[in-house]
Amino acid sequence: MAERVLEAAGELPVTVVCEDHDVAAWARERRASVVWARGLGLNGAVELGVETLGEQGFRQVIVAHADLPLASELSGLADFPGITLVPDRRHDGTNVACIPTRAGFRFGYGPGSFARHRSEAERLKVPLRVLREPLLAWDVDLPEDLDFSSSAATRH
Numbered sequence: 407m408a409e410r411v412l413e414a415a416g417e418l419p420v421t422v423v424c425e426d427h428d429v430a431a432w433a434r435e436r437r438a439s440v441v442w443a444r445g446l447g448l449n450g451a452v453e454l455g456v457e458t459l460g461e462q463g464f465r466q467v468i469v470a471h472a473d474l475p476l477a478s479e480l481s482g483l484a485d486f487p488g489i490t491l492v493p494d495r496r497h498d499g500t501n502v503a504c505i506p507t508r509a510g511f512r513f514g515y516g517p518g519s520f521a522r523h524r525s526e527a528e529r530l531k532v533p534l535r536v537l538r539e540p541l542l543a544w545d546v547d548l549p550e551d552l553d554f555s556s557s558a559a560t561r562h
Contacts, residue, residue: 407546408472412436414480418468423455449513460507469503469513476541488533493520495543502542506532 443451
């Protein structure tokens, strides 16, 4: 699945945020840069990644997790000057987010993250766009999520 997400990035520069040597080696083999985020948890790791990329001169980042088996075409998410959120198919989690690096966005992944991320955009008074993209909405949280072959998303 992670390979699919990297392919969906197309020509965009890719950075993998991780704390695993094998994952870091895998990412570098695929010409992705790596931000080491040891012991920060998911939210801290993503915030560190956004902050690091901002310090490197990037004005906007797309955060896409590695559990998106149907991921496709991420670059189109960057055509909005504010915050773009792509909820999961249950409208509970946030599968993809496009964030201005200087917004000060605080991530809140876990159950109910989509509502938290919407509230965060409102708190920051940054324009918000919500995209319901079937191919990006399918993530894998449970074993039954691997049965996406008959989903409506695969027919798009």
